[in-house]
Amino acid sequence: MKDTWKLLGIEPTDDLVSIKRAYAARLKFHHPEEDPEGFQQLREAYEIALKTAKSGQLPGYSAAASTLQDAERHLDTEEELEAGGEGTFGYRQTGHSPDQRFDGVYRFLQQTAEIYDHFPSRMDMNRWRTLLENEDYSGIETRQILRIETLRLFMDRVWLPGPVWRLLNEVFEWTFMEIDLQHLFPKEFLDYLGMQLAGCWDLGYDHIHFAEMPPDDLERFLSARYSAQNALIQGNLERAGECLHIASELLPEDPDLNRLIGKYCLRLNHYEGALLAWKRLEASGERDLNFRLELAHSLLRIGYFEDAYSVYNEILVHTPEQLQALSGAARCHVSMGRIQDAIQLYGILHERCPWDLHARIQLITLTNKFEANLKSKMEDPDPKVKSMALRQLAELYRDQELREDAVQLFLQLEELYPLTPGENQLLATYFYEQEQYEKAAHRYETAVSIEDHGLFHKELGKTYVMLDRFEEAVFHFKQAQLHDEIGHDYYYLYGFALFKLGKYSESIQNYNKAIELDRDPNFLYNRAFAHYYLGDFERCCQDIQEYLDGDDDDLRMYAYLIQGNSQFLLKQWDAAASAYAHSLEHRNDAFDQSILWKLYAASLIAGRRFREALDPLRQVQQLKTNNEWAMLHVVRIYAELQQWDALSEELIQYMETFKQDERNPYIWFYSGILAYYVDNAKGAEKCFRIAYDSGLRGDTCSYYSLVLQRLGEHQDAMVLAREALDDRPEHPDYKERLKLVEEQIQNRKNIFKRIGMQLVADKKAEPKHLDYPDILGDPQLQAEFPGVVIKK
Numbered sequence: 034m035k036d037t038w039k040l041l042g043i044e045p046t047d048d049l050v051s052i053k054r055a056y057a058a059r060l061k062f063h064h065p066e067e068d069p070e071g072f073q074q075l076r077e078a079y080e081i082a083l084k085t086a087k088s089g090q091l092p093g094y095s096a097a098a099s100t101l102q103d104a105e106r107h108l109d110t111e112e113e114l115e116a117g118g119e120g121t122f123g124y125r126q127t128g129h130s131p132d133q134r135f136d137g138v139y140r141f142l143q144q145t146a147e148i149y150d151h152f153p154s155r156m157d158m159n160r161w162r163t164l165l166e167n168e169d170y171s172g173i174e175t176r177q178i179l180r181i182e183t184l185r186l187f188m189d190r191v192w193l194p195g196p197v198w199r200l201l202n203e204v205f206e207w208t209f210m211e212i213d214l215q216h217l218f219p220k221e222f223l224d225y226l227g228m229q230l231a232g233c234w235d236l237g238y239d240h241i242h243f244a245e246m247p248p249d250d251l252e253r254f255l256s257a258r259y260s261a262q263n264a265l266i267q268g269n270l271e272r273a274g275e276c277l278h279i280a281s282e283l284l285p286e287d288p289d290l291n292r293l294i295g296k297y298c299l300r301l302n303h304y305e306g307a308l309l310a311w312k313r314l315e316a317s318g319e320r321d322l323n324f325r326l327e328l329a330h331s332l333l334r335i336g337y338f339e340d341a342y343s344v345y346n347e348i349l350v351h352t353p354e355q356l357q358a359l360s361g362a363a364r365c366h367v368s369m370g371r372i373q374d375a376i377q378l379y380g381i382l383h384e385r386c387p388w389d390l391h392a393r394i395q396l397i398t399l400t401n402k403f404e405a406n407l408k409s410k411m412e413d414p415d416p417k418v419k420s421m422a423l424r425q426l427a428e429l430y431r432d433q434e435l436r437e438d439a440v441q442l443f444l445q446l447e448e449l450y451p452l453t454p455g456e457n458q459l460l461a462t463y464f465y466e467q468e469q470y471e472k473a474a475h476r477y478e479t480a481v482s483i484e485d486h487g488l489f490h491k492e493l494g495k496t497y498v499m500l501d502r503f504e505e506a507v508f509h510f511k512q513a514q515l516h517d518e519i520g521h522d523y524y525y526l527y528g529f530a531l532f533k534l535g536k537y538s539e540s541i542q543n544y545n546k547a548i549e550l551d552r553d554p555n556f557l558y559n560r561a562f563a564h565y566y567l568g569d570f571e572r573c574c575q576d577i578q579e580y581l582d583g584d585d586d587d588l589r590m591y592a593y594l595i596q597g598n599s600q601f602l603l604k605q606w607d608a609a610a611s612a613y614a615h616s617l618e619h620r621n622d623a624f625d626q627s628i629l630w631k632l633y634a635a636s637l638i639a640g641r642r643f644r645e646a647l648d649p650l651r652q653v654q655q656l657k658t659n660n661e662w663a664m665l666h667v668v669r670i671y672a673e674l675q676q677w678d679a680l681s682e683e684l685i686q687y688m689e690t691f692k693q694d695e696r697n698p699y700i701w702f703y704s705g706i707l708a709y710y711v712d713n714a715k716g717a718e719k720c721f722r723i724a725y726d727s728g729l730r731g732d733t734c735s736y737y738s739l740v741l742q743r744l745g746e747h748q749d750a751m752v753l754a755r756e757a758l759d760d761r762p763e764h765p766d767y768k769e770r771l772k773l774v775e776e777q778i779q780n781r782k783n784i785f786k787r788i789g790m791q792l793v794a795d796k797k798a799e800p801k802h803l804d805y806p807d808i809l810g811d812p813q814l815q816a817e818f819p820g821v822v823i824k825k
Contacts, residue, residue, distance in 0.1 A: 037085075040078040047086040052079070053208060060231060069268060083212045137175045141167075142186055149190045152251065156238055161197055165204045180205045181217065188222055192255040195235035202230050225259070234262065236289045240317070246284065254283040261293050265300070273297050288317045295327055304334040322348065322355070329361050338368045356386060363395070372403045373425060403429065420449045427456075436463050454480040458489065461496070470499045487513040491523050498526045506530040521550035529559060537563045554583040558592060570599035590619040590629075597632060606640030627656040634666065643670045659690050665697050672703045680707050698727035702736075709736060714743045725753075730760045735770050747778045 038045050041055040056079040063071035144164055148154045164170075170179065183205060187193070193201075202208060208230060214223060228234045236258060241251065261276035277297055280290050291314040298307035311328040325348050332341035342365035348358040359382045366375035379396040382389060411422045427442035440463050443456055452460070461476035477493040480486075491513035497506035510527040513519070528543030544560035547553070561576035577596040581589065597612030613633035620626050630652040637646035647670060653663040664687050671680035684704055687696070705720035721737035734757035742750035754771040761767060 037078040037081045040075055041082060045085075049083065049086055049209060052082045052086060056082075057231075060233070069266060080211075087212050137170050137172065138178050138182060141170045141175075141179055142182060145183065145186060146190070149187075149193070152241075152248075155192075155197070156194060158196060158200065161200055165200065176205070180207070180210070184214070184218060184226075188218070191222070191225060192252065192259075193229070194238045195229050195232055198226070198229035199232060228263075234266075236262065237287075240287050240289075241284065250283050254280050254287075257283070258287070258290055258293070261290075261297070265293065265296060270297065270300055286313065286317060288314055288319055291317070292319075292324065295331070299327070299331070304331045307331045308335060322352070326355075326357055326361070329358070333361060333365060333368070336368075338365045341365050342369070354385070356382060356389075359385075360389075360392065363392075367395075367399065372399055372406075373429070376400055376403060376429065400429070416449050420446055423449070424456075431459060436466075439463075452479075454484040454486065454489065457483070458492070461492065465492075465496060465499075468499075470496055474500065485512075491515065491519060494530070495523065495526050498530050501533075503530040503533045507534065515546075517546075517550060521547040521553070521556070524550070525553070525556055525559070528563075532559065532563055535566075537567045541567075554580045554585040555588075558588060561592075561595060565595060565599060570603050573599045574603075586619070590616050590621060590624065593619065594629070594632070597636065601632075601636055601639070604639075606636050606642075610636040610640060610642070627653050627660070630656065631662065634663070638666060638670070641673075643673050646670060661691060661695070661697065664690065665700060668700065668703050672706050675710070677707060677711060698724050698729050701727065702729055702733050705733075705736060705740070709740060714740055718744060731757060731764075734760065735767050738774055739770060742774050742777055747774070750774050751778065 040059070041052065042059055043051060043055045046052065056075070059075055060072075062068075063075045141164070148157075148160050148164065154160050170176070183201070184207065207214065207226065211223070241254070246254065257276045257280035261273050261280060264270070264273035264276060273293075274297065277290070277294055280287070281294065284290065291310045295307045295310035295314065298304070298310060307327070308331045311324065311331055314324055315328065325344055329341045329344035329348070332338075332344065342362055345358045345362040345365060348355055349362065352358070359378055363375045363378035363382065366372070366378065376396065376399050379392050379399065382392040383396050386392065408422075408426070411419055411426070413419050413422070423442050423446040427439045427446065430436075430439035430442065440460060443452060443460055446452065446456075457476045457480040461473045461480065464470070464473035464476060474493060474496045477489050477496060480489045481493060490509045494506045494509035494513060497503070497509065507527070507530050510523065510530065513523070515523050515527065524543045524547035528540045528547065531537075531540035531543060540563045541560055544556055544563065547556045548560065557576045557580045561573045561580070564570070564573040564576065574596055577592050577599070580592050581596070593612045593616035597609045597616060600606075600609035600612055610633060613629060613636055617626075617629050617633060620629055630649045634646045634649035634653065637643075637649065647667065650663045650667050650670075653660050654667075657663070664683070668680065668683045668687060671677075671683055680703070684700070684707065687700055701720045701724040705717045705724060708714075708717035708720055717740045718737075721733055721740055724733045725737055734753045738750040738753035738757065740750075741747075741753065751771075751774055754767070754774045758764065758767045758771055
């Protein structure tokens with residue numbers, strides 16, 4: 034019992050549907066022709082499982098038994114059926130009008146017999162559908178009776194096409210009552226029924242439809258053909274031969290008959306007979322794959338190697354993955370002495386089916402034999418023989434991916450004869466993979482000099498990119514005349530070469546083509562830089578954002594860096610600061626981290642987020658001791674925040690760190706601001722004068738004028754105040770400060786001035802939005818901004 038359920042592949046169950054589905058699923062792996070023993074075991078397990086399931090415990094079993102009993106009681110008893118003669122449809126009729134309930138049954142069976150007995154109608158699926166869909170026969174009781182009586186009718190009319198049997202089964206569901214049918218019908222008939230419903234053994238009727246045969250001969254032919262098929266399935270070759278002989282005398286050109294004859298002959302190793310059958314089958318227009326394989330196999334076994342190879346090759350043209358055809362074609366090559374071709378096919382076969390032991394053994398055996406033969410020829414004194422052997426052995430090693438051995442042989446061959454363009458290309462490919470780009474370029478140049486082919490130009494362009502010889506790369510990419518079929522990588526590298534030559538617009542055109550073919554993140558990354566250098570910062574940000582949305586982490590730090598640079602130049606200070614912060618999160622040791630901290634601080638300062646900028650500035654000072662740029666901007670921040678004590682400390686530290694000629698002029702401006710707001714007018718005047726003499730204007734002029742006014746130098750104050758306003762005419766602070774100086778000068782001209790009185794007190798300017806040094810003024814930042822890193 035355990036083997037029963039194991040063979041079906043399910044757990045023990047009383048569910049008939051599950052058992053039937055399991056049987057149907059396993060049937061695919063045990064074809065009667067290919068595995069008759071396995072099929073028989075599966076069939077026995079199936080029958081045992083059905084009997085076990087219908088042991089009386091299943092709901093619905095009693096109803097099925099009752100239906101069968103009703104059918105037998107109403108249609109088989111002598112009380113209801115008189116002993117009259119046979120009807121035209123083989124069903125015994127009463128001599129008087131039957132019970133009203135069974136009128137539909139009689140009519141259905143009569144129409145069924147009429148369709149069957151007219152052979153063209155028997156083949157017509159529409160006739161059967163029309164009959165089965167007739168509502169006159171759709172009553173539940175009528176259908177229950179017809180389930181049995183229709184089969185009884187077909188016991189004498191068995192030769193229906195398989196699709197018709199399966200159509201009838203869809204209506205009457207015979208597959209769900211197999212155990213019950215065993216009590217009513219012979220095993221031979223049920224076995225035949227099972228074969229037709231399974232659909233694996235269908236024999237064709239189309240050719241018979243056009244044959245002009247007497248009805249008796251037609252029935253004899255169909256019976257003999259089926260019996261031959263069944264005998265072949267059972268392995269009874271003697272019986273199969275007898276039946277095939279009878280059928281072939283009646284209708285020798287029938288395709289399925291010739292197929293059976295071919296299989297029968299193959300079982301007997303009678304390949305000539307099989308070939309004749311295949312030829313007759315071919316003449317009937319058969320082009321089935323299995324038939325073509327059998328035909329090629331027979332030709333091969335007889336010794337018609339060229340013909341066999343032709344058929345195998347025809348199969349491979351339409352189905353290159355057909356493994357049986359590959360193996361057959363390889364055997365043909367061996368038989369015809371074409372060892373190198375056989376090795377190639379066995380190599381393909383082994384690659385696709387590593388478990389194919391025959392292919393593996395053949396590949397090793399033939400390769401060793403071929404290699405030994407070529408090595409012996411390499412010792413031949415004739416240069417032509419030696420060169421041919423070298424070339425064939427090199428190609429063999431190439432196909433086996435023994436690249437180094439192949440290269441050495443090609444180099445030996447070059448000593449005898451010049452290499453072909455293809456051989457130079459092979460060497461170039463090898464050198465390229467070994468990153469020996471100069472040697473690769475030389476080989477590609479040699480190939481181009483022999484044959485001016487676009488394939489060599491595009492590979493040469495790629496090689497020159499790796500050598501940073503961008504002008505030559507661009508030249509060869511142009512010569513290659515790239516198109517979509519060549520691949521996206523070449524457009525990408527072409528765009529890269531143009532970028533390195535500063536041809537950003539052309540670079541973008543090629544990046545666009547590469548991205549159309551493959552939206553690779555690296556393509557977007559590099560196109561972003563081209564947009565950047567064209568000043569198209571918006572598109573740069575779009576490409577970088579799409580790159581960042583992907584999974585590529587290799588260049589994430591640089592991507593955030595260029596994004597921050599673009600946003601900085603768009604004056605999107607907060608967005609730039611966020612991008613620089615992300616760049617810092619992905620920083621690596623290969624990049625100077627102080628640059629990232631400086632840029633982060635610069636964006637915060639530009640956005641007037643002074644307190645937040647202090648930390649990145651301190652980070653810069655830790656990484657770069659006594660960094661002048663960082664110290665200067667810390668001074669500026671404290672001046673902006675009006676934290677005079679802290680500003681004083683930072684100024685002292687700055688002055689102690691840098692000599693006079695090393696100091697930034699703005700340090701004197703901020704020193705003057707401190708002195709001005711702590712009421713040290715003379716100190717402020719000195720600092721502003723140094724800043725002014727160093728070339729600073731703007732705020733320097735404005736504040737300097739206020740200091741001079743306080744010290745009584747009114748005319749000089751007026752000149753500086755006007756110079757500040759001339760420098761920035763719309764600056765509101767400068768207008769207000771000029772007005773203040775003019776008012777004080779005017780007041781000093783009135784009478785109160787003459788008596789030594791001053792009624793107008795000095796009014797200090799508010800320190801807001803002070804002038805500041807170029808945020809990127811540090812030479813290190815100027816060299817690194819933007820931080821361009823291009824990935825080849």
